[in-house]
Amino acid sequence: MSTDLRRIHTAEEVLKRLAGAVKGIVLYGMGHPILDRALEQLLESMDRIHAEGEALIVGILEGQVIVNDVPMPKSVGAAEAIERLRAADVERITIEKGVTREELLAFLASLVSAAARRNPGDAAAPINTGPHTRVGRLQLQRRVQSEVGSNVHEARQLYDNAVGQAEQLWYQSAAEGSVDPALAKTVVEGLAQAVGQNRRAMVALTALCRYDNYTFTHMVNVSVLTIAQAQSLGIEGAALRQFGLAGLMHDIGKIKTPAEVLKKTSKLTDDEFTIMKRHPVDGAEILRRQLEMPPLAAVVAFEHHLRVDGTGYPTGVSRTALNVATQLCSIADVYDAMRSQRAYQEAFPTDRILTVLQQADNQRFDQRLVRRFAQLMGIYPPGSLVRLDTGSIAVVVRTHAPDPARPAVRVLTEPDGRRLEQPFDVALWEDDGPAGPPPQIVTPLDPAVVGIDPLPYLEVAAA
Numbered sequence: 001m002s003t004d005l006r007r008i009h010t011a012e013e014v015l016k017r018l019a020g021a022v023k024g025i026v027l028y029g030m031g032h033p034i035l036d037r038a039l040e041q042l043l044e045s046m047d048r049i050h051a052e053g054e055a056l057i058v059g060i061l062e063g064q065v066i067v068n069d070v071p072m073p074k075s076v077g078a079a080e081a082i083e084r085l086r087a088a089d090v091e092r093i094t095i096e097k098g099v100t101r102e103e104l105l106a107f108l109a110s111l112v113s114a115a116a117r118r119n120p121g122d123a124a125a126p127i128n129t130g131p132h133t134r135v136g137r138l139q140l141q142r143r144v145q146s147e148v149g150s151n152v153h154e155a156r157q158l159y160d161n162a163v164g165q166a167e168q169l170w171y172q173s174a175a176e177g178s179v180d181p182a183l184a185k186t187v188v189e190g191l192a193q194a195v196g197q198n199r200r201a202m203v204a205l206t207a208l209c210r211y212d213n214y215t216f217t218h219m220v221n222v223s224v225l226t227i228a229q230a231q232s233l234g235i236e237g238a239a240l241r242q243f244g245l246a247g248l249m250h251d252i253g254k255i256k257t258p259a260e261v262l263k264k265t266s267k268l269t270d271d272e273f274t275i276m277k278r279h280p281v282d283g284a285e286i287l288r289r290q291l292e293m294p295p296l297a298a299v300v301a302f303e304h305h306l307r308v309d310g311t312g313y314p315t316g317v318s319r320t321a322l323n324v325a326t327q328l329c330s331i332a333d334v335y336d337a338m339r340s341q342r343a344y345q346e347a348f349p350t351d352r353i354l355t356v357l358q359q360a361d362n363q364r365f366d367q368r369l370v371r372r373f374a375q376l377m378g379i380y381p382p383g384s385l386v387r388l389d390t391g392s393i394a395v396v397v398r399t400h401a402p403d404p405a406r407p408a409v410r411v412l413t414e415p416d417g418r419r420l421e422q423p424f425d426v427a428l429w430e431d432d433g434p435a436g437p438p439p440q441i442v443t444p445l446d447p448a449v450v451g452i453d454p455l456p457y458l459e460v461a462a463a
Contacts, residue, residue, distance in 0.1 A: 004455060008070055010049060012442060017045050018057065020056065021035070021038040022111070025038075025105075025108055026084075042049065049068065050096075050292075053097075053291065056068065057093070057348055059092035059136070060085060085111065085115070090114075090135050092182065093107075093133040093135050093136075094136075095133055097132070098131075098132050099130070103131070106128055110129075128453055136182045155201040156201075156455060158190055158458060159202065159205040159220065163188060163213065164216075165186070165187045166216040167215075167221040168183065170219070170252075170255065175287070177255075178286060179249065179286065179287070183331045184245060184249060187223075188244040188245045188248055191244055195228055199228055199231075201382075201455070201458055203377065204225050204381065204393060205455070206220070206221040207381060222247040222329060223245075223248040225331075225336065226244060226247030227243060229369070230328055232372060233324075233372070238367075242297070243328065244410070246294075246295065246296050246299075246300035247296045247300070247328075247329045249262055249283070250301055250304045251288060252331050253279035253282030253283025253285075254279045254283070255278070255282075259276070280303070283302070284299070284302035285298075303322050303330075304330050305328040306319060306328050308322055308327070309364070318344060326342040331370060331373050334356070335373070337358070338353045338356065354370070354374050357373070375404060378399030378400065378404040380396045380407055380444060381396065382399065382407075383454045384454070385450060385452060386442075386445060387442045387443050389440050389442050391415030391417075392411050393411075393413040393445065394412055394426070395412060395454040395458070396408070397409060398458065402430050406429040406441075407428060409425070409441075410424070411423055411425075412457065428441070430442060
């Protein structure tokens with residue numbers, strides 16, 4: 001039997017035996033000989049997967065059951081077990097090598113109980129996981145699908161949740177020396193769907209990070225901006241999620257950087273910078289060891305400070321070409337770092353940042369990708385507050401790819417600063433009208449300084 005056929009056969013067998021164990025718990029209860037036999041058979045099947053160095057991963061994707069990347073035919077007969085996963089708001093279970101009979105039984109019993117206790121509309125019931133068992137929940141994904149759309153308030157909530165999860169991911173990785181792939185993939189799944197449904201709001205949210213949680217907002221921002229760029233190139237589906245995951249994890253090697261170097265607010269010494277430059281290698285090693293992480297994440301972590309001309313770091317590394325995901329992530333990384341207000345750095349306006357990205361043509365960045373990024377973001381990205389040459393304050397609601405410096409804006413104030421009761425929209429790229437030429441942007445503004453939250457006006461514009 002070929003390797004592929006054997007892999008398919010093993011996956012089908014495991015799914016059948018998993019369904020049998022779940023059915024045994026439901027019909028016979030703990031301690032029944034039939035359940036004991038079902039568990040023994042399931043463990044026996046899983047041993048064959050674990051012997052290959054893999055964890056058992058059973059997931060549901062758009063109604064399709066997938067076992068370790070192998071789509072299962074509906075004839076396998078696991079429909080009842082899959083419905084119980086759905087009822088428990090679970091889209092994926094992971095069972096790793098080393099799981100004991102007792103841990104496996106407690107895990108499956110908890111899944112069955114969570115599904116049985118939950119009524120429609122209830123919050124997802126907790127599931128008891130162990131050191132070798134995990135679940136991926138549907139809660140975040142459902143919220144994105146049902147609520148994001150044009151609702152900027154909900155997009156903000158999702159963004160804030162993602163930042164909180166990134167913080168959890170960071171500290172858990174620092175404590176354990178390895179990342180939680182399920183949590184990382186959950187974060188990226190939500191971000192990818194949100195970017196697909198309301199890219200303007202998600203891009204605007206990336207501009208509102210603050211220094212007090214820069215590390216975690218930077219993780220989310222680079223992921224969002226990498227996803228947005230990849231999507232503009234026509235990348236979709238699983239590949240898009242891998243790009244987003246690589247963006248989220250690009251700096252994970254910094255968990256090994258000493259805190260006194262990582263958090264230093266003044267210029268690093270040469271010795272400290274040498275220490276800081278280790279993080280691409282450390283990150284790649286952490287991600288490479290995690291079998292559930294796509295190889296692309298480790299590649300991007302390793303390459304994201306290399307340049308297309310062969311310079312950058314890690315030093316002494318030669319690449320004929322950088323992965324396109326690396327290049328998109330690097331553009332997002334530099335852009336987000338430069339426009340972020342931090343204790344030791346004033347935020348740069350977008351036009352200055354784009355000038356930096358365009359310097360040293362084709363040496364640091366592929367200029368074709370930089371031009372696409374400029375068209376995607378505009379000189380003034382959606383959500384930017386700007387002052388017009390009339391004196392009025394406006395919020396950018398839509399970029400204009402043919403002329404990124406002349407977006408569509410929603411005018412919020414009179415020239416003297418009084419708020420308008422009825423804000424109105426102006427496309428700054430339009431030709432002269434009866435009242436003369438449209439106004440032009442003079443300068444970007446800090447929302448905190450002028451006391452205007454731009455996001456509600458984006459919601460109105462998107463409705």
